[in-house]
Amino acid sequence: MTAWMGELLGTMILIVLGGGVCAGVSLNKSFAANAGWIVIGMGWGLAVAVAVYAVGHVSGAHLNPAVTLALASTGKFPWADVPAYLLAQMAGAILGAAIVYLHYLPHWKATADADAKLGVFVTSPAIDHPLSNLLSEIIGTFIFIVALLAIGANKFTEGLNPLIVGFLVVSIGLSLGxxxxxxINPARDLGPRIAHFLLPIYGKGSSKWKYAWIPVAGPLLGGCFGGLFYQHFFLGQQNPLFYVLMPLIAVALILAHHIGVRQAGRTHNAAA
Structure with a gap:
C-alpha cells in the first residue's frame, strides 16, 4: 500500500467512526440517540486511535492537514509530499462521510431536525461569534499539535502511542470542544461538509458554508503555530516561520472580528 492510499483509508476510517458516533447520538431511532457529549468525545478519540493503528506504519497516519503542514513547517516532513497527503485526506474524509450516510440511511427521514443532520457531518459554533470561534479552533489545534509532538518524544510500550493520541483527542474534546x-482538522470538517452538500440527504437543509472557513483556517493556523512553538521552545531550534505566522494569526483574528461585526449589524438591522 502506498502512503497516499494509507492517508486516504486512514482518514476514511477516522470519519466513519467519528461521524458515525455523531450520527448515533444525533439521529432519531438510533439506540444511541441523546447519549451525550462524553460519548461523542470518546467516540472521536477511539476513532483517531483505530485509524492511526490501521495506517500508521504505512503513511505515518497524519489524517489531518494541520498535522501535515505542522510537520512540514518544522522540517519533519517533505514539502513535496504535502499536496498528495492533503488530497488523500480530503478524499478519505468525503468517502468516510458518504459511508456514514449509507450506514444510517433510514434515519435521515426519521429525523426532522436539519441542524442535527448537519451536525453528523460538520462542526458548528455553540455561540455564533466568528472571533472567538476562530480563536477556539486555533487554541484547540495548537494544544493538539504541541501535545502530539510531546507524546512522540516519550517512549511507550510498543504499540501504545496511537491509544495515547486517542486519549489526547478525548481530552481536547471534553475540555475545549x-x-x-x-x-482541529480541516479535512474532518470540509470533506464531510462537501459530502453533506452533494448527498441526497432527506430534509438536509443548508450546509452553512459561511462558517466553513473557520474550521479550516483555525486548525491550519493553530497547527502550524503549535509545531513551530514546540520546535522553538521545547527543542530550542530557530525557525523564521515562527515569526511570520504570528502576524498571520493576528490578521485572521481581525478578519473574523470584522465578519462578526458585519453579521451583528445585519442582525440588528433585520430586527429593526
Whole structure:
C-alpha cells in the first residue's frame, strides 16, 4: 500500500467512526440517540486511535492537514509530499462521510431536525461569534499539535502511542470542544461538509458554508503555530516561520472580528 492510499483509508476510517458516533447520538431511532457529549468525545478519540493503528506504519497516519503542514513547517516532513497527503485526506474524509450516510440511511427521514443532520457531518459554533470561534479552533489545534509532538518524544510500550493520541483527542474534546465542536482538522470538517452538500440527504437543509472557513483556517493556523512553538521552545531550534505566522494569526483574528461585526449589524438591522 502506498502512503497516499494509507492517508486516504486512514482518514476514511477516522470519519466513519467519528461521524458515525455523531450520527448515533444525533439521529432519531438510533439506540444511541441523546447519549451525550462524553460519548461523542470518546467516540472521536477511539476513532483517531483505530485509524492511526490501521495506517500508521504505512503513511505515518497524519489524517489531518494541520498535522501535515505542522510537520512540514518544522522540517519533519517533505514539502513535496504535502499536496498528495492533503488530497488523500480530503478524499478519505468525503468517502468516510458518504459511508456514514449509507450506514444510517433510514434515519435521515426519521429525523426532522436539519441542524442535527448537519451536525453528523460538520462542526458548528455553540455561540455564533466568528472571533472567538476562530480563536477556539486555533487554541484547540495548537494544544493538539504541541501535545502530539510531546507524546512522540516519550517512549511507550510498543504499540501504545496511537491509544495515547486517542486519549489526547478525548481530552481536547471534553475540555475545549464545547465551543465549536473541536474540528482541529480541516479535512474532518470540509470533506464531510462537501459530502453533506452533494448527498441526497432527506430534509438536509443548508450546509452553512459561511462558517466553513473557520474550521479550516483555525486548525491550519493553530497547527502550524503549535509545531513551530514546540520546535522553538521545547527543542530550542530557530525557525523564521515562527515569526511570520504570528502576524498571520493576528490578521485572521481581525478578519473574523470584522465578519462578526458585519453579521451583528445585519442582525440588528433585520430586527429593526
Amino acid at each position: 464545547g465551543t465549536t465542536g473541536y474540528a
